[in-house]
Amino acid sequence: MTITNSPDENDINKADEVNSDPKQASASASEVTPLLAASPIATTADPSVASAVVGENEPLLSKPDEKELPKFQILLLCFGRMIEPIAFFSIFPYINQMVQDNGQLEEADVGFYAGFIESNFSLVQMLVMMFWGRAADRWGRKPVLVASLIGLSISTSLFGLSRTIWQMNLLRSLAGVFAGTIVTIRTMISEHSTAKTQAQAFSWFAFSGNVGMFIGPLLGGSLVDPAHQYPRVFGGVKFFEEYPYILPSIVAGCIGLATALVAALFVEETLKKDKRSHPKPNPTDDDDTEATAGAPKRAPMSTLELLNSPGVKIVLYNYSHVMLLGFAYTAIVPIFWFTNVKLGGFGFSPLQISLMLGLTGISQATWLLFIFPPLTNHLGTNGVLRAAGTAYPFFMVIMPFMNLILYQDTPAARTVFWIVMPILLVLGSGVSIAFTGVQLALNDVSPSPETLGMLNAMALTAMSGLRAFCPALFSSLFAVSVKKHLLWGYLVWLILALLAGGFTISSRFLPQTSEKGYERVATEPEQEDE
Numbered sequence: 001m002t003i004t005n006s007p008d009e010n011d012i013n014k015a016d017e018v019n020s021d022p023k024q025a026s027a028s029a030s031e032v033t034p035l036l037a038a039s040p041i042a043t044t045a046d047p048s049v050a051s052a053v054v055g056e057n058e059p060l061l062s063k064p065d066e067k068e069l070p071k072f073q074i075l076l077l078c079f080g081r082m083i084e085p086i087a088f089f090s091i092f093p094y095i096n097q098m099v100q101d102n103g104q105l106e107e108a109d110v111g112f113y114a115g116f117i118e119s120n121f122s123l124v125q126m127l128v129m130m131f132w133g134r135a136a137d138r139w140g141r142k143p144v145l146v147a148s149l150i151g152l153s154i155s156t157s158l159f160g161l162s163r164t165i166w167q168m169n170l171l172r173s174l175a176g177v178f179a180g181t182i183v184t185i186r187t188m189i190s191e192h193s194t195a196k197t198q199a200q201a202f203s204w205f206a207f208s209g210n211v212g213m214f215i216g217p218l219l220g221g222s223l224v225d226p227a228h229q230y231p232r233v234f235g236g237v238k239f240f241e242e243y244p245y246i247l248p249s250i251v252a253g254c255i256g257l258a259t260a261l262v263a264a265l266f267v268e269e270t271l272k273k274d275k276r277s278h279p280k281p282n283p284t285d286d287d288d289t290e291a292t293a294g295a296p297k298r299a300p301m302s303t304l305e306l307l308n309s310p311g312v313k314i315v316l317y318n319y320s321h322v323m324l325l326g327f328a329y330t331a332i333v334p335i336f337w338f339t340n341v342k343l344g345g346f347g348f349s350p351l352q353i354s355l356m357l358g359l360t361g362i363s364q365a366t367w368l369l370f371i372f373p374p375l376t377n378h379l380g381t382n383g384v385l386r387a388a389g390t391a392y393p394f395f396m397v398i399m400p401f402m403n404l405i406l407y408q409d410t411p412a413a414r415t416v417f418w419i420v421m422p423i424l425l426v427l428g429s430g431v432s433i434a435f436t437g438v439q440l441a442l443n444d445v446s447p448s449p450e451t452l453g454m455l456n457a458m459a460l461t462a463m464s465g466l467r468a469f470c471p472a473l474f475s476s477l478f479a480v481s482v483k484k485h486l487l488w489g490y491l492v493w494l495i496l497a498l499l500a501g502g503f504t505i506s507s508r509f510l511p512q513t514s515e516k517g518y519e520r521v522a523t524e525p526e527q528e529d530e
Contacts, residue, residue: 067197068197069194069197070192072266073268074192074201074204076263076266076267077267079259079262080185080259080263080267081181082208082209082212082215082259083149083212083255083256083259084179084181084182084209085209085215086215086255087152087179088121089212090156091117091159091220092217093220093221094221094225094248095117095118096114099113102164103164115472117165117168117169118172120173121172122464123465124173124179125177125179125180126461126462126464126465128176129458129460129461129464130303130457130458130461132180132184132457133180133183133453133457134453136184136453136457137451137453140271141184141269141453142269142270145181145184145267146260146263148178148179149178149263150178150257152175152179152256153254155174155175156175156249156256157249157250157252158253159172159175160246160247160248183456183460186205186439187456189201189202190443190456191271196377198443199372199377200373202439203368206368206432206436207365207368207369210361210364210368216252219248223248223251225240225244226240227241228244271453301447301448301451306455309445309447311510311512314506314509315438315444315445315510316442316458316462318441318510319438319441319442320459321499321502321506323435324499325496325499325500325503327471327474328470328496328499329396329496331470331471331473331475334353334357335475335478335479336399337353342407344400344403345403346403347406356425359425363426363430364429364432367430368433368436372433375387376440380518381515381516384434385437385441385507386507388431388437389434389500389503390504391428391431393497393501394428395428395431395500396493396497397493397497398428399493400490400493402420402424405420440514444511444513444514477492
């Protein structure tokens with residue numbers, strides 16, 4: 001209906017009836033509120049949007065996009081994001097020595113036990129991720145976030161006290177149990193974002209994860225065995241002599257507790273309770289609409305129902321495919337750079353490997369922070385993913401191509417290599433935008449705000465499983481490829497190029513929900529039985 005400017009009493013009464021009918025208001029707003037790429041912000045999630053839509057009674061499809069990004073909240077959530085990679089990667093510099101000391105193992109057996117302990121974190125995380133997603137949807141984002149941060153911090157702190165292999169496995173698994181922080185934070189960032197601010201928000205999210213990946217190994221390597229590394233400060237302290245691995249664990253745990261405290265004090269809840277879940281007492285017969293609106297909400301969507309929702313399967317597949325490529329490349333590159341040129345590598349020194357990894361990290365951060373947001377606004381999420389999918393196979397063949405140049409073993413060839421290689425590495429790092437792009441596509445396809453946590457949990461379950469198995473699998477493929485000189489030692493790169501080609505194809509089948517300018521088609525609300 002249209003509310004005129006006439007002060008006629010009947011018109012005013014009609015307007016009051018519309019504005020006092022929560023069911024009609026909710027239905028109207030739901031019809032015109034698009035599913036946002038970062039998160040669907042329905043009237044139940046953002047009362048200000050509902051008020052604007054109902055108060056003006058017009059299809060303001062652009063209203064949610066006008067919501068400014070709450071930068072302080074995003075910053076707080078990105079701070080909390082860092083603890084998961086810090087906890088995961090902080091043990092890497094010393095895990096082999098710790099396993100050998102605690103297990104009294106032969107050197108040949110260390111790798112097996114160390115790899116198993118490293119993988120336990122991701123394996124357990126994979127098993128519990130769905131629980132954390134469902135808990136965040138049911139009890140709220142903030143309590144789940146704070147609880148998981150506290151649990152992760154405590155278990156990480158205790159890891160350095162382990163004196164046996166089984167204690168290391170137990171505490172590492174416990175840390176994986178509480179690593180539900182990432183699914184909750186991703187969901188909260190989604191709910192703070194709109195179609196216009198999603199790219200910026202998730203570029204910060206991805207950058208903070210990279211910061212955590214940098215800080216974690218730095219803490220582990222610089223703080224382990226402080227009694228011998230820093231004898232002037234910690235020498236003679238019996239506690240640090242008996243527990244040489246406790247200091248990096250404590251520091252990582254303290255960072256986690258700091259994030260938990262910050263979250264408890266300053267982070268805002270983003271899952272708004274639907275007013276319809278609180279029925280009014282003694283509704284009158286004349287107010288049957290309000291009585292219906294006060295009825296309990298429907299049962300939450302099951303995992304199978306969510307999986308079968310339109311577009312969810314193909315987005316989850318593309319999400320998993322991108323993560324597979326990322327984990328595989330990360331597992332192979334350090335070994336490839338270390339391998340002798342004659343065997344198909346670059347023969348880099350540890351310093352050169354560190355410099356190249358640093359260049360890669362800086363390049364990815366530049367792409368994510370400064371290029372990805374405007375590129376997404378220009379091409380749309382699907383456009384960005386298709387562009388990354390096209391570039392990915394070429395990125396995978398850069399390494400063997402550059403090895404062919406070094407293989408010439410001439411001054412001219414080495415000069416060309418050191419000029420071209422950094423440029424290609426900087427440009428090729430642009431494919432990293434796919435990791436953030438698939439997150440936006442995932443949130444685009446979420447059927448409702450209430451399913452966003454569960455959908456993120458499904459994606460992160462797949463990611464945790466891939467992170468647990470990919471390093472061992474692709475490192476082994478590289479070793480076999482080089483040892484048996486399969487395809488001149490380049491077989492593993494051919495496999496990666498073919499996998500990247502698969503993403504090139506699958507990215508063409510993403511749903512329309514992530515196309516530039518897409519707006520959800522309004523649907524009629526279901527009629528209630530009289």
